[in-house]
Amino acid sequence: MASIHAPMRVGFELVEKWADKIFTPAWNPFYHLGALGFFMYWIVAVSGIYVYIFFDTGLTEAYDSVEYMTHEQWYLAGIMRSLHRYCSDAMVLFMVIHTLREFALDRYRGPRWFTWFTGVPVFLLLISCGITGYWLVWDELAQFIALRSTEWMDWLPIFGSPIANNFITPERLDDRFFSLMIFIHIAAPLFLLIVLWVHLMRVSRPEVNPPRGLAIGMLIAFLVLSLVKPALSHGPADLTQVVANVRLDWFYLAFYPLLDIWSFGTVWGFMTALVLMFLIVPWMPPMRKVPVAVVNLEECNGCTRCAEDCPTGAVTMQMRTDGTKYALEATVNSSTCISCGICVGACPTSTPFRRRSNVVSGIELPELTIADLRQRIHDTAAKLSGNTRILVIGCKYSAGLDPDEVPNTVKIEINCLGMLPPSFIDYVISRKLADGLFFTGCREGNCHHRFGQDWTNERVDGKRDPKLRKRVPRERIKQFRAGIADEKMLVDGVREFAEHIATLPKPETGPSREDKPENNDAAKTDGYSDA
Amino acid sequence: MTRPKPMGILMLNLMRYAGQAVVYGCMILVIGFFADTPTYRHLEPGMAQIKLAFVHSGKHKGGCRDRTAEELSKLARNMRRKKVCPRQRLPLLVELEIDGKSMYKGELPPTGFRGDGPSVAYKAFPVAAGKHKVAIHMRDSDRKEGFDYSSNTEVMLKSARHFVIQFRAEEGEFTFR
The missing domain is CATH 2.60.40 (Immunoglobulin-like)
Known part of the structure; x- marks a missing residue:
């Protein structure tokens, strides 16, 4: 599966990098695809409510009322109708890109299976909404859809009498049919909203509104499209005629030609296989199980920071169970924890300023404890020498760094930059393990674990707890972002930083990197362990 | 690093907005096109x-027959239909x-x-x-x-x-x- 993900991911990275330049990362549509889908939903809902005011649910009145909106009241109802259609199309487009992107970034397996899995019914419901919407106009397209859909449905041995028979002669159809269709067309989007809520249940701080600038841009774009190319109906439905040519909306109705090419049974088989394939994709193959975060109650003081920062809501607070003076304790839901380590970075007890035996945090990743991280920093930094010793700490989802490209530089990879507690930055600089600390993560707005580097940057900038101490010389730290396709940019960034470090005077005080770590009491005075 | 001059920032923003307009234009072109094009031919002309x-x-498969008086008497009053047919057609x-x-x-x-x-x-x-x-x-x-x-x-x-x-x-x- 990695051989499929990798080229797709590079493709997305290249397009997104280009979009970053045009939109800025804050407005880059690729980082807000889900929110854009929601935005389109609300436009479709509002325009749909307006259109419904003028819509008449009668056999001939339905078509006439839509024609009235399109041609007589084109300046409002006509535009609303066009917005209703085009924003519905955009919803499908954004959803497809969103799905492909999450697949490319491998964000659909493991604990994320639930969000992927519930996305499948979202897609099916959306397509149903579109089909019933086109049906309501009762033009030739609606006639085509009605007949082909019911013929296809009739293949299933569940209807006593074929429902397609209702659409073969004009006498068989009556107004009640439109009442039924409008009910389905209203009920399906409401149900869709419920399924969307379920879809986001395992996402902490879900973004359901795009940035204002992007939303305004999208709205203007669709208004322009509605004015330039208003949505039009076909001729009125006539059941005495076969619809020979039909202008299909390919976003919703692309599978209808299959009904002419294959047998109905084959199309059922194909569709069922497609849906099943999408449903089981998270287990093809399943993600390697990574040990989830573990709470060490002796160290946890119930400060809630880990729960606040967790991107999946896997860490929650509960009443204390060990009888200590603290009111709360953290608890980890193993089925939703993605082992990103952001909770470790948020924990004020994650400090390396302790005796080796006591380097334990209130919450830890078994695969890389903070004791392991400190040891890894020591071991890696020991390879450096000279006056511009640069330690690069980067997340494994961002650009790789070839050590030969930048001399006297070493890199440590961690799960997510959000896992890096600010005390470690202080530790590296104050213990002179390196002359400069360069940390790099995913591109802005594109963090693999959604918030990792944002949190770390805010901590360094003193805007988020636990904050980086003021004593740490900021000129020796560089916060950088580089996606997997930005390797050259990363090399240039590290080189530039190394040149900058070379211009700084060597610090005169403080212990050397050969010094032993301080005893456990230091943790209480270094400012990181205070909750 | 030198900070860009206000004029430079203005130009950069203008270029960005122009770029965004092009992207939005391409997007509505794609959506506007595939919303009803290409036309699908369901039935050949002529x-x-x-x-x-x-x-x-x-x-009914096998045909119907009349129940005998004995058979009818064994049935509840409301079930006494004379003609009985096999179920299969x-x-x-x-x-x-x-x-x-x-x-x-x-x-x-x-x-x-x-x-x-x-x-x-x-x-x-x-x-x-x-x-x-x-x-x-x-x-x-x-x-x-x-x-x-x-x-x-x-x-x-x-x-x-x-x-x-x-x-x-x-x-x-x-x-x-």
Whole structure:
């Protein structure tokens, strides 16, 4: 599966990098695809409510009322109708890109299976909404859809009498049919909203509104499209005629030609296989199980920071169970924890300023404890020498760094930059393990674990707890972002930083990197362990 | 690092907005295009369609019989119907001829798990527009030869005409629409 993900991911990275330049990362549509889908939903809902005011649910009145909106009241109802259609199309487009992107970034397996899995019914419901919407106009397209859909449905041995028979002669159809269709067309989007809520249940701080600038841009774009190319109906439905040519909306109705090419049974088989394939994709193959975060109650003081920062809501607070003076304790839901380590970075007890035996945090990743991280920093930094010793700490989802490209530089990879507690930055600089600390993560707005580097940057900038101490010389730290396709940019960034470090005077005080770590009491005075 | 001059920032922003306008333009071009293009051809020009569409139950398989007085007396009063029929129905044998040529001949089995439901005919036949002689025959009994119902007509079909053959069980005849 990695051989499929990798080229797709590079493709997305290249397009997104280009979009970053045009939109800025804050407005880059690729980082807000889900929110854009929601935005389109609300436009479709509002325009749909307006259109419904003028819509008449009668056999001939339905078509006439839509024609009235399109041609007589084109300046409002006509535009609303066009917005209703085009924003519905955009919803499908954004959803497809969103799905492909999450697949490319491998964000659909493991604990994320639930969000992927519930996305499948979202897609099916959306397509149903579109089909019933086109049906309501009762033009030739609606006639085509009605007949082909019911013929296809009739293949299933569940209807006593074929429902397609209702659409073969004009006498068989009556107004009640439109009442039924409008009910389905209203009920399906409401149900869709419920399924969307379920879809986001395992996402902490879900973004359901795009940035204002992007939303305004999208709205203007669709208004322009509605004015330039208003949505039009076909001729009125006539059941005495076969619809020979039909202008299909390919976003919703692309599978209808299959009904002419294959047998109905084959199309059922194909569709069922497609849906099943999408449903089981998270287990093809399943993600390697990574040990989830573990709470060490002796160290946890119930400060809630880990729960606040967790991107999946896997860490929650509960009443204390060990009888200590603290009111709360953290608890980890193993089925939703993605082992990103952001909770470790948020924990004020994650400090390396302790005796080796006591380097334990209130919450830890078994695969890389903070004791392991400190040891890894020591071991890696020991390879450096000279006056511009640069330690690069980067997340494994961002650009790789070839050590030969930048001399006297070493890199440590961690799960997510959000896992890096600010005390470690202080530790590296104050213990002179390196002359400069360069940390790099995913591109802005594109963090693999959604918030990792944002949190770390805010901590360094003193805007988020636990904050980086003021004593740490900021000129020796560089916060950088580089996606997997930005390797050259990363090399240039590290080189530039190394040149900058070379211009700084060597610090005169403080212990050397050969010094032993301080005893456990230091943790209480270094400012990181205070909750 | 030097900070860009205000004029430079303005130009950069203008270029960004221009770029965004181009991207939005491309997006609405794609959406506007695929919202109704390309046109799909469902039926070739100069063609019409004859559709066989009806629901009809075949006769009971094995035939019905009258219950004896003894059998009737064993039943509850409200269940004492004299005629008793086997549940399963016979399949329909249907043949459609267009211009003297057999277009379809087949058995339509009864629906339902126990084969006690009506048979369903729903088949479409594309034909060239023009004058056609249409003949339809159906057998719903256990006779070995011939048909129970037959009907024929001559029809002038224009291009894209949807010509439907149905069966009215009450009148026991086919209708052409």
